[in-house]
Amino acid sequence: TPTLCFCPLGILFMGFMYSKCGQWELKTSTGRQVRSLHQSAARAGGAGLFVHRDTTDNNPETPFEFTPENLKRVEAIINNYPQGHKQAATIPVLDLAQRQHGWLPISAMNKVRTKGNRHEQTPCLSKPFHFLFLHSGIKVGETTPDKLFTLAEVECLGACVNAPMVQINDNYYEDLKPSDIEQILDELNAGRVPPPGPRNGRFSCEPAGGLTSLTEPPPGPGVGVRADL
């Protein structure tokens, strides 16, 4: 439930306010960092607070252990790095922990050392994505009550020629219109994973009107190769 937020000095923090169904909520127009004090571990800013706060779900006692299969993966990852520098495996192993658990509890971080929820949706900065807020009913930084979706606004996802786009967990959904997003969210709600990629008919990053380059079949090995090799 939306709550009014007070900064520690007890002064009401006035951001950009708007009313939804008669309840006041604190929101910034582009999901920028908001200072607020919540009772729950709810988020501020684009993707969450950057400081851990213990809650009943997420504290150093939260049970987390790598499965035996994943422990083998951890070993394989650690072996990629030279002796004396095994600290380098931090990020890949944390990522593995997140994939196993669905999100990363502080106890897992303490075992190794980022937070996420089951379906992380992240639109990038290139084109405004306001209709995502409306359809899912949540705002940037929030999670839906069924804990299925979290909305995070990130800075850049590296798919600029396919904008507007979102990243949902590991998949990029590109070239979107509002109706596409509704379709995607409905499919996810139904428990299916929609196929990633552009939704406007093109295959990847080629010009939508038709190929302007690479119209001939690619040359085979040895074409153009110098004679003295």
Place this chain on the structure above:
Amino acid sequence: MLSCVGCPVLSRVLSGGASRLPAVAAAASRTPNPSTSLSAGSSVALVRYNTTAQQEKPKKTKFGPLADQDRIFTNLYGRHDWRLKGALSRGDWYKTKEILEKGVDWILNEIKVSGLRGRGGAGFPTGMKWGFMNKPSDGRPKYLVVNADEGEPGTCKDREIMRNDPHKLVEGCLVAGRAMGARAAYIYIRGEFYNESSNLQVAINEAYGAGLIGKNACGSGYDFDVFVMRGAGAYICGEETALIESIEGKQGKPRLKPPFPADVGVFGCPTTVANVETVAVAPTICRRGGTWFAGFGRERNSGTKLFNISGHVNTPCTVEEEMSIPLKELIERHAGGVRGGWDNLLCVIPGGSSTPLIPRHVCDDVMMDFDGLIQAQTGLGTAALIVMDKSTDVIRAIARLIEFYKHESCGQCTPCREGVDWMNKMMWRFVKGDARAAEIDMIWELSKQIEGHTICALGDGAAWPVQILLPQGLIRHFRPIMESRIAEFEQKQQAKA
């Protein structure tokens, strides 16, 4: 257009092979001879008599469009098989053993002759950079680190290489690694590119399975390993020293240079950090010859480049084109032209958000290469074009870019951490007009205090977009927009009062 090169006695001969003409007067007063008039764009042989100097090759004046057989990334659009079988059929891994056996000096020479410049944004001559590693070993292994972080807003080219043509990158790692005497390559790919890194890892596994890398790579006797390391979503980790820190498992905070990575890099060992595209074109350069690559583009700006064209164009796309192609031709030929026609163009950011934007009158005839854009007081960067038409609120666009830099600042040094946040707050007030006219000069001064005073170039990248709003001999029409907005806001406030 031919320019006189200073020889006092010249005669012009048409390439069709006309007879010897009498010597023409000295360079200062050349009267045009109707019988040797030239049409624009034709190439003419300049024959110098009474001189032992070498004849010059005719200088190329028209750049682009590229023919398909000259394109390096033949599976850019993913229509063919990206795995080993498909890669082999497209010419990858062909005679790699012979290239490796030619040795370090040969490979480095080919890269130098090709004139390849770094494709990650800085444009440093690659042959020179890789040559810094060509020193006797002091016991520490050398490493190649491939920068696949691709965080620059506007850029999405390395993604296509890694998911559609990963074997070019793997082979490139081997060839580049050999050129530097490296023991292994770490490809640092941004965490968001899960599917791309997955394709890349499959390609690496296939290469290991076929004996192309690993022990005795390609049967040449050289051992070489390739590892993929996924990042976790930080733009600053695209900076080479921050990337090295991140690989080492620490926070991605840039180091001071010197010491340079070629002396002290990843795990304390000599390292070269190179962009994906730079490494991926190396085998093709070695196979087809450095002179072939140097045949594209202007002098010192040679080769082909992947361009990303996004924004207010009709068909945004990624395309491989010749360097020095005119901006207008690039947009019109491949991106379907500007939305609403060329006259609807306001400005273009030519190389990712860290490069200053160029206004319409510069866009009309600027060439897309390093030197041409430096002359236009911007830079080629990663060749990620962001096209903005007249419907753009340019102040809001720049404000959003500064917000990006503010979020992505690592926080190590004060000018960036404090200064970029300060600029960000000011810019958002400029968007509304809630400022005083004197603050326009203040933000200029602020950006000058940040630029050049930071540990890494993120500070510069944040300062330059702001500077472009001021009429320092470049953009004359954005300051008036800012001032008029301030005046409007003031009027509204007074009307309320």
